[in-house]
Amino acid sequence: MTDKGMTEREAVDCIKNAIIEGRFGPFLKDNHELMVWETEETINRAFDSRTVAELFNDCFPPQDRYEYEIVRRICARLLRKNRELPKQLADWLAEELENPNPPKKEKKSPFSRNASICYMVHRVWVEGYDFTRNPESPPHSACDIVAKAMKELRLRPQTYEGVYAIWKKRSYYTHLE
Known part of the structure; x- marks a missing residue:
């Protein structure tokens, strides 16, 4: 024992x-070390329990790399599921595709x-x-x-x-x- x-x-x-x-x-x-893995888990949970608009509004426009990654993955998830992108999100995605500008990773x-x-x-x-x-x-x-x-x-x-x-x-x- x-x-x-x-x-x-x-x-x-x-x-x-x-x-x-x-x-x-x-x-x-602070360290963004879990960013990609944690973001995927966050989005999986969020899509089960919240509307896209609620999730999207929490982190738009993206202020840091963490929020940028969430918004980017929301776009990918919606496109894969053939769901309509909100206009503001579609405009942001078009701009990112034309001129990629992710926030810089902060030291x-x-x-x-x-x-x-x-x-x-x-x-x-x-x-x-x-x-x-x-x-x-x-x-x-x-x-x-x-x-x-x-x-x-x-x-x-x-x-x-x-x-x-x-x-x-x-x-x-x-x-x-």
Whole structure:
């Protein structure tokens, strides 16, 4: 019997879901690392529950690369389903096809991402895992679990060493001791 609140797999899934749902603040939008994957999921959910007009109005005209990607994918989805594009969207698409001008990818500081990683490690620790491990020990620490979740989502860092390097500097990124 273990004193851990959840299995390692449950902990990895918990961290992945928290990242996807944006519960670690600006983690996704600041770094745009999940942009394409997360955008597709957002649109799939939105098309199931909202009208195109509601979804479209939330991010038009696109102000950043994230919203640009959403609008671009809305156009593609509507065209594939032979659905009519709203006039404003059709005009935007025609202009983009003639003169492509996506918003520039902004260089962001990794500060918010690193702070989020520290909070993720802490969240797993709350479930009963050790923060770190001896390098020769099996990979079952909070840093290992966060690294596994990041790897499954194709985010960086994807290794224990990368997450551990951020965790060591946690007092710089967070109020965690």
